[in-house]
Amino acid sequence: MxxxxxxxxxxxxxxxxxxxxxxxxxxxxxxxxxxxxxxxxxxxxxxxxxxxxxxxxxxxxxxxxxxxxxNKDRIADSMAHFLRSNFLTPAVVARRMRAMNVARAAGDYLAAPPREAGPGVRAGATELLAQALESLDPQRLGDHVRHGLAAQLERLEVSPLLGQMLSAAIADKRHLPLLESIVRWAGRTLEANESLVRTMIHDRANALLRFTGLDERLANSVLDGLYRLLAEMLVDPDHPLRTKVEEGLEKLAHDLVHDPETRARVEGMKQEMIGNPAVVGWWQGVWERLRGSLIEAARNPDSQLGGQFAGALQELGDALRSDVRLQSQVNRFARRSAVGITGRYGDQIVRLVSETVKRxxxxxxxxxxxxxxxxxxxxxxxxxxxxxxxxxxxxxxxxxxxx
Incomplete structure (x- = not known):
C-alpha cells in the first residue's frame, strides 16, 4: 500500500x-x-x-x-486508563455477563463437542489430568495436604463431635449391629483359641486338681460358661451385660461432650496422632499410591477412567443444557467471579498492559x-x-x- x-x-x-x-x-x-x-x-x-x-x-x-x-510511555498510560475506564469495570463486566448464558454454552460444548474436536476433547482432558498429577512434587504436595489436614484437625475439637455422633447412633439403635458383631467375633476368637485357654487353666491349677482331673472339668466349665454368656448376650436384647455395655457407651458419649477431663484426653490423643511419624508415613504412602493409580488409569486406554470421565462430562453438559435452575446458579457464579476478578485485579491487568508497552x-x-x-x-x-x-x-x- x-x-x-x-x-x-x-x-x-x-x-x-x-x-x-x-x-x-x-x-x-x-x-x-x-x-x-x-x-x-x-x-x-x-x-x-x-x-x-x-x-x-x-x-x-x-x-x-x-x-x-x-510519547510511547504516555500512550501506554492512556491505553491502560482507557481499558480500565471503559472495559475493566465491574458494571461493564456485569452487564456483559448478564447477557451471556455461559452455562448453556458450556453444556452444548460438553454434551456435543464440535466435530473437529471429536473424542480428542475427552482424551485430552484425561491426558491433562495425568500430566498435572505427574508435574506435582509428591513429597511437597503430600506435605501440603497433610499440613492442611493437620491444621484443620488442630482447630477442630473432635471430642464433642465424637460424643454427639455416638449419642445419635445409640438413640437410633445403630450401635446394636456393631455390638452383635463384637460378640460374634469374641465367640469365634474363643473357639479358635480354646486349646490356649485350656492350657492356661491347667498351668494355673494346683497339683491336687491336676491329680484328680478336676482341672479338665474346670476348663470345660469355664469355656461352657463363656460360650453360654456370649450366646445369651447375642439372643437376649435385655441381657444385663448388654445393658451395662450400653450404659457405658451412653456415659462415654456424655463425657465426650461435657466432661473436661475426657475431652482433654481425647484432644491429647488427637495431637499425638497428628504428630506421629507413623501417621505421616502412612499418609504419604496413601497419597503416592492414589496418585500413581490415577496416572496409570488416565494413561491406559483400556481403563474405565477415560470412559467414566467422558460420561461425566456428557452428563454435566446435558444437565447444563436442560436444567434452568442450574444454568442460573452457574451463570450467577460466573458473573460474580468475573466481576470480583475485575474489581480485585483490574488495576493489575491494566498495569501489565502499561508496563509491557513501556518496556x-x-x-x-x-x-x-x-x-x-x-x-x-x-x-x-x-x-x-x-x-x-x-x-x-x-x-x-x-x-x-x-x-
Whole structure:
C-alpha cells in the first residue's frame, strides 16, 4: 500500500509535467495541471502527516514528529486508563455477563463437542489430568495436604463431635449391629483359641486338681460358661451385660461432650496422632499410591477412567443444557467471579498492559502499531492525493469561470 500511494504521487508528478508542457498548445490542459499540482500537494502533506506519526520525515528531527515513539510511555498510560475506564469495570463486566448464558454454552460444548474436536476433547482432558498429577512434587504436595489436614484437625475439637455422633447412633439403635458383631467375633476368637485357654487353666491349677482331673472339668466349665454368656448376650436384647455395655457407651458419649477431663484426653490423643511419624508415613504412602493409580488409569486406554470421565462430562453438559435452575446458579457464579476478578485485579491487568508497552523500544512499538493500522494510513495518502486534486481542480475552475 505504501508503494501504491507513492506511485500515485509519482503519477501525479508525471501528469503535471506533461500537462504543464502542453497546456499552451492544448486547450483545457490547465485544468489537468491544476488537478495534478493540488494532488501532489495533498499527497505530500498526507505523507508528511502519516510519516510523522512513526518517525522523523527524511530523518530530519522536525518538532512534533515521530509522535508514537516519542510519547510511547504516555500512550501506554492512556491505553491502560482507557481499558480500565471503559472495559475493566465491574458494571461493564456485569452487564456483559448478564447477557451471556455461559452455562448453556458450556453444556452444548460438553454434551456435543464440535466435530473437529471429536473424542480428542475427552482424551485430552484425561491426558491433562495425568500430566498435572505427574508435574506435582509428591513429597511437597503430600506435605501440603497433610499440613492442611493437620491444621484443620488442630482447630477442630473432635471430642464433642465424637460424643454427639455416638449419642445419635445409640438413640437410633445403630450401635446394636456393631455390638452383635463384637460378640460374634469374641465367640469365634474363643473357639479358635480354646486349646490356649485350656492350657492356661491347667498351668494355673494346683497339683491336687491336676491329680484328680478336676482341672479338665474346670476348663470345660469355664469355656461352657463363656460360650453360654456370649450366646445369651447375642439372643437376649435385655441381657444385663448388654445393658451395662450400653450404659457405658451412653456415659462415654456424655463425657465426650461435657466432661473436661475426657475431652482433654481425647484432644491429647488427637495431637499425638497428628504428630506421629507413623501417621505421616502412612499418609504419604496413601497419597503416592492414589496418585500413581490415577496416572496409570488416565494413561491406559483400556481403563474405565477415560470412559467414566467422558460420561461425566456428557452428563454435566446435558444437565447444563436442560436444567434452568442450574444454568442460573452457574451463570450467577460466573458473573460474580468475573466481576470480583475485575474489581480485585483490574488495576493489575491494566498495569501489565502499561508496563509491557513501556518496556518496548521505539522500533518495536512503531512496527507493531504501523503493522496494525499501516494499510489504512496509506489509504489516507491515496485519499489525500485524490481529494487534493479535486480541491485544486475546483479552485482553478472557480478562478477561471467565476473570478
Amino acid at each position: 505504501r508503494r501504491v500511494a507513492t506511485g500515485l504521487l509519482v503519477l501525479m508528478a508525471i501528469i503535471f509535467v506533461i500537462a504543464r508542457s502542453f497546456e499552451e498548445r492544448v486547450s483545457g490542459l490547465d485544468f489537468v495541471t491544476a488537478f495534478a499540482e493540488a494532488a501532489m500537494v495533498g499527497a505530500l502533506a498526507d505523507w508528511f502527516a502519516v510519516t510523522a506519526l512513526f518517525r522523523h520525515p527524511l530523518g530530519i528531527p522536525i518538532p512534533h514528529t515521530a509522535i508514537i515513539p516519542t 518496548w523500544d521505539a522500533t518495536t512499538i512503531t512496527q507493531r502499531v504501523e503493522g496494525a493500522v499501516g494499510r489504512d494510513l496509506q489509504f489516507i495518502r491515496i485519499n489525500g492525493t485524490l481529494v487534493g486534486g479535486l480541491v485544486g481542480l475546483t479552485i482553478h475552475a472557480l478562478d477561471v469561470w467565476v473570478l
